[in-house]
Amino acid sequence: xNPRRKKRLATTLAILIGLGVAVGFVLFSMxxxxxxxxxxxxxxxxxxxxxxxxxxxxxxxxxxxxxxxSVERDEQSLQVSFGLxxxxxxxxxxxxxxxxxxxxxxxxIVANGVLRDATTIEAFEVLAKHDEEYMPPDVAExxxxxxxxxxxxxxxxxxxxx
Amino acid sequence: MIAxxxxxxxxxxxxxxxxxxxxxxxxxxxxxxxWMQLARxxxxxxxxxxxxxxxxxxxxxIQDDFTISYVAQNSNSKLPWYYKLSAVWGAHEGSLLLWIxxxxxxxxxxxxxxxxxxxxxxxxxxxxxxxxxxGFLTFIQFTSNPFETLLPFYPVxxxxxxxxxxxxxxxxxxxxxxxxYVGFAVAFAFAIAALLSGQLDAAWARWSRPWTLAAWIxxxxxxxxxxxxxxxxxxxxxxxxxxxxxxxxxxPWLAGTALIHSLAVCEKRGVFKLWTVLLALSAFSLSLLGxxxxxxxxxxxxxxxxxxxxxxxxxxAFLFLVIGGSLGLFAWKGAAIKSRGQYExxxxxxxxxxxxxLLVTATLVVLVGTIWPLIHKEIGWGTISVGPPxxxxxxxxxxxxxVFLLGLGPLARWRRQSMAKWRQRILFALGLSISSxxxxxxxxxxxxxxxxALGVVLGIWxxxxxxxxxxxxxxxxxxxxxxxxxxxxxxxxxxLGHLGFAMSVVGIALTSTxxxxxxxxxxxxxxxxxxxxxxxxxxxxxxxxxxxxxTAGEFSVWDGDKQIAQLHAEKRQYLASGSMMTEAxxxxxFFRDLFIALGEPLGGDAWAVRLHYKPFVRWIWLGALVMSFxxxxxxFDRRYRVARRRQSSPAQAVQTTEGEAG
Numbered sequence: 001x002n003p004r005r006k007k008r009l010a011t012t013l014a015i016l017i018g019l020g021v022a023v024g025f026v027l028f029s030m031x032x033x034x035x036x037x038x039x040x041x042x043x044x045x046x047x048x049x050x051x052x053x054x055x056x057x058x059x060x061x062x063x064x065x066x067x068x069x070s071v072e073r074d075e076q077s078l079q080v081s082f083g084l085x086x087x088x089x090x091x092x093x094x095x096x097x098x099x100x101x102x103x104x105x106x107x108x109i110v111a112n113g114v115l116r117d118a119t120t121i122e123a124f125e126v127l128a129k130h131d132e133e134y135m136p137p138d139v140a141e142x143x144x145x146x147x148x149x150x151x152x153x154x155x156x157x158x159x160x161x162x
Numbered sequence: 163m164i165a166x167x168x169x170x171x172x173x174x175x176x177x178x179x180x181x182x183x184x185x186x187x188x189x190x191x192x193x194x195x196x197w198m199q200l201a202r203x204x205x206x207x208x209x210x211x212x213x214x215x216x217x218x219x220x221x222x223x224i225q226d227d228f229t230i231s232y233v234a235q236n237s238n239s240k241l242p243w244y245y246k247l248s249a250v251w252g253a254h255e256g257s258l259l260l261w262i263x264x265x266x267x268x269x270x271x272x273x274x275x276x277x278x279x280x281x282x283x284x285x286x287x288x289x290x291x292x293x294x295x296x297g298f299l300t301f302i303q304f305t306s307n308p309f310e311t312l313l314p315f316y317p318v319x320x321x322x323x324x325x326x327x328x329x330x331x332x333x334x335x336x337x338x339x340x341x342x343y344v345g346f347a348v349a350f351a352f353a354i355a356a357l358l359s360g361q362l363d364a365a366w367a368r369w370s371r372p373w374t375l376a377a378w379i380x381x382x383x384x385x386x387x388x389x390x391x392x393x394x395x396x397x398x399x400x401x402x403x404x405x406x407x408x409x410x411x412x413x414p415w416l417a418g419t420a421l422i423h424s425l426a427v428c429e430k431r432g433v434f435k436l437w438t439v440l441l442a443l444s445a446f447s448l449s450l451l452g453x454x455x456x457x458x459x460x461x462x463x464x465x466x467x468x469x470x471x472x473x474x475x476x477x478x479a480f481l482f483l484v485i486g487g488s489l490g491l492f493a494w495k496g497a498a499i500k501s502r503g504q505y506e507x508x509x510x511x512x513x514x515x516x517x518x519x520l521l522v523t524a525t526l527v528v529l530v531g532t533i534w535p536l537i538h539k540e541i542g543w544g545t546i547s548v549g550p551p552x553x554x555x556x557x558x559x560x561x562x563x564x565v566f567l568l569g570l571g572p573l574a575r576w577r578r579q580s581m582a583k584w585r586q587r588i589l590f591a592l593g594l595s596i597s598s599x600x601x602x603x604x605x606x607x608x609x610x611x612x613x614x615a616l617g618v619v620l621g622i623w624x625x626x627x628x629x630x631x632x633x634x635x636x637x638x639x640x641x642x643x644x645x646x647x648x649x650x651x652x653x654x655x656x657x658l659g660h661l662g663f664a665m666s667v668v669g670i671a672l673t674s675t676x677x678x679x680x681x682x683x684x685x686x687x688x689x690x691x692x693x694x695x696x697x698x699x700x701x702x703x704x705x706x707x708x709x710x711x712x713t714a715g716e717f718s719v720w721d722g723d724k725q726i727a728q729l730h731a732e733k734r735q736y737l738a739s740g741s742m743m744t745e746a747x748x749x750x751x752f753f754r755d756l757f758i759a760l761g762e763p764l765g766g767d768a769w770a771v772r773l774h775y776k777p778f779v780r781w782i783w784l785g786a787l788v789m790s791f792x793x794x795x796x797x798f799d800r801r802y803r804v805a806r807r808r809q810s811s812p813a814q815a816v817q818t819t820e821g822e823a824g
Contacts, residue, residue: 010507015519022523025556026530033552037545049544061547078681078761078770097681098761098770101733101742112549 035061035112041088044119054115061112062091062121068105084109095123102128165230168218169309172259175211175266176299178204182292186285198285202273205288208295209270216250216263219308223250229316232256232308238322238738240709248333249323254473255308257336261453262298264337264344265291272348272373279369286355287348294347297480305473322709322738331391339384339411343449345377346414349421350446353439354488357495362439367429370442372797374425378418379793385411386786394746399679399757399774401782404553409532410452413525417445420521422793427514431576432503434511436496437518443488448525450481455532506578513571520564527556554674558613565620565667568660569627573634587630595623607676617671624664628657652799658792662785669781678775681761685768693775696720697758702767710734710743715760715769719749733760746772755779 038047038060046053054060067083067090074080078097082105083090093111103109103126113123182204189197219232223246228234236256237249251260269291276284302308326332352370356362388411393401402408421441428438454477505511531548538546573587599619607614636645682690684699691697700716712734719727729747736743746759754777761770 004504007504007507011512011515014516018519018523022526025559026527029552029555030530030534030548033549033555034546035549037547047544049542061545073764076683078683078764098772101744112547 035059037061037063039086040064040084040091041086043091043115043121044089056115056117058115059113060115060121061110062093063108063110064091065108066103066105071105084111089119091119091121093121093123093126095126097126099126100128104128164218164222164225164227165309165311168215168222169307171211171214171218172299172303172307172309175208175215175262176296176303178208178211179292179295179299182208183289183296184292185289186292187289190282190285190289195281198281201285201288205266205269205273205291208292209266212259212263212266215309216259219256219259220247220250223247226320228318228320229311229313230308231310231312234312234317234320236323237320238709239319240737241320241323241328242708244333245323245328248327251336252323252327252332255302255306257340258298258302258306259308260337261340261344262295262302264340265295265298265347267341268345268348268373269295272351276369282359283355283369286358287351290351290354291347294351294484297484301473301476301480305476319738322736325710325734325736325739325741325743326395328736329391329395331387331395335384335387335391337384338380338387342377342379342381342384342418343411343414343452345373345380346418346442346446346449348373348377349418349442350488353442354491357439357491360495360498362428362435362499364429364432367425367438368802371422371425371429372802374418374422374442374445375793375797378415378422379790379797381411381415381418382786382790382793385415386783386790390783393779394748396744399677399746399759399772399776401673401779404531404550406532407452407456409528410455413448413452413528413532414445416521416525416528417441417448420518420525421445423514423521424518427511431505431511433501433505434515434518435499435501436492439492439496439499441518441522443485443492444525447481447485447488448529450477450484451529454478454481505576508574508579508581508584510571510574510576510579513567513574516567517564517571520560520567524557524560524564527560528553558616561667562616562620565624565664568663569623572631572656572660573627587627591623591626591630594626595619598622611675614671614675617668617675620671621664621668624660624667628660632657650799650801652796652801655792655794655796655799658795659789660792662788662790662792664785665781665788666785669778669783669785672778673776673782676777677779678773680773682771682773683764683768684771685766690771690773692719692756692773693754694721695726695756695775697756697773699769699771702769705732707734709738710736712743713760713763715747715758715771717747717758719756727756729756729758731758731760750780752780753777 036047036054038054040062042048043054043062045051062084064084064086067085070083070090072081079094080096080099081092081094084093085091093113094116095111095113100109107128110127111121111123112125112127113121116122182201185204186198186201189195189200219230221227222230222233223237224243226233226237226239226246228237232253232255236253237246241249249256251257269288272291273284273288276287279287349370352366352373356366385408388408389401392403393399421438424434424438424441427434454474531552534548535546538544569591570588573584596619599615599622602618603611603615632646632649633642635649636642678693680690680692684690686699686701689696689698696719698718698720700718702713702715705712705714712732715731715733717729717731718725719729727749729749731747732745734743734745735741744759744761746757748758749756754775757772757774757776759772761772763769
């Protein structure tokens, strides 16, 4: 091979190896870090698409509405628990920490956590959306209540816009 | 009335854009000089009309013109005037108008500062930008018109600006970010024009470099501002969330960083031409993809946004048109472009290629992580989320070889680097950085963390390599000062860019490993330890602001017997919207931040309180500022002005600027 070809070959090989390694890493760490999204009914009855129930100890993401009147706070610590519902059974979320500003009873939230037992999730993160009117698409879908239009009655939704 | 004026200006701008996209382009193929000459005035006219439209919207906000639905939705008469102004880009419609203002601004700037460009080139560049303008102006006109009115029934007062956005960070963050996003349109237009003419030479690279740098600087500052804003305004003390919207701005930044480096190779050595063009096309396509992701509402994000399927569809179609069209052109014309110039395996070219590959890999990682949930859902596997651990893991792996190459690059010569001369320097830098990194971490860190030590080692590695490179310019009996003062501005730009990056890496590594976060229950009078300090909750009481009321907590921070800070944290409830907001209290310092935020009331006077100690967090943003300053120096390099008049070949450019990475 002449030097020019050799150099090209080296470059191409380097690129291919680099890409291969990168793709491998990406796929590997992706499988390690994906959190499946469940609704409260799916926790109890299994996922809609596959019927698979989550296992105890599994990391997952859950979205639903906070059941009004279900928020219970520990007097001495920051421990809090509340019920989460979509269209079926209620599951309990246990969380230690500070809830987001927009957390309200009757509002949609998303939590990341670990399934402790069949209907209890220990959350390490609770998210509520910036916007009062806004509902995460996942939750809106789960609750079966899609907000097509903003409350203004015109075709604009309120949003932070970026 | 003002709404109509604004609307008319907006339509006139659209007409200008249509003319701009067609006349100069046709002229450039038919050889009609006067048609091509129309490009500059049309670009400037379009800017003028968009500016009028934008000014009209600003005026409507300042005047509380609630007949305009967009104003009524996003402003309130009690809002201070500066927030009324920033509310103009506080939501979808207005921010698009800002976007198009930026695009027209870049267009006008290109038309003014490119006197030396051949007429054909400038006609095509501006025509391509005109095409992009058409896309966005029709989008704004037909799906998101900010001038839509609510007549005859309009509200007495507005719904108020989202309280999160009532902040200085928001006044500056979106304009900078958009300037960056849209700035890549210039690099894109230059690349398309070059492909059309088939002339991808050093002159092309030299013309696009300052523009690409300008876009990159704006994007860097914009992202840093956004991160800083999230840090103090969202009240969680985090500075990066791997949120889809953040990722959307990060992807063009990564591609843009690769682009400014490969443009350098292209200009100096005449190689990597096709690769550079591809990067220029990708950087802007990724900006558009980001817009699509943000605007269409297909992704769950902490940034709430207006979701409207027709908008999403429009941008998706536009995206396909731009990406498909440009890649098609690339496939058609690209084959004819040959890179001349040779280089050996051990050379600066190879190192820069490595840098590019790593940056592109990083871009792909972000892209995959951002859109994978979307694909996963579409093919019916259920909804998933790809969380920060994924990105953190991959980035902490990618940054190591990246920084390693970053240190080596400037030390290597173009074409060929002899290993013998190099080895000594590398070993010296490696030994010194690893040992000092470990020692520093052992002396100052309370807990030994691998990631923190790694970050410090990487930072020191860059500093030592940069110093070695600077010292290597001293020849014969020159003093060091004489040698350094001969270096060009773009050389200093490179030095600062690299040092700034190292600073950010160190900041990220130390903040993420040594941060102490405590969520505690506190009553007035209580004290809590925090990283060697003592935090005392002094008092809590009601407060009243112009458009909100709330609770204020006073804290004092003690180091032994000495009070080092008095902090004032607030919990606000905005009157018009009823939303709650946390205003964190931050005692900022060069080496550490103390961050206190009121969480939620727990009955009586007790509050859940967030106490954070964040070492070196400022370095993340300071590093970004240093990087951008470096970029700024590079833009004002003398050769961009001199060389424009003197058409020099790549070979000459190499001679005159030997040893620079710019």
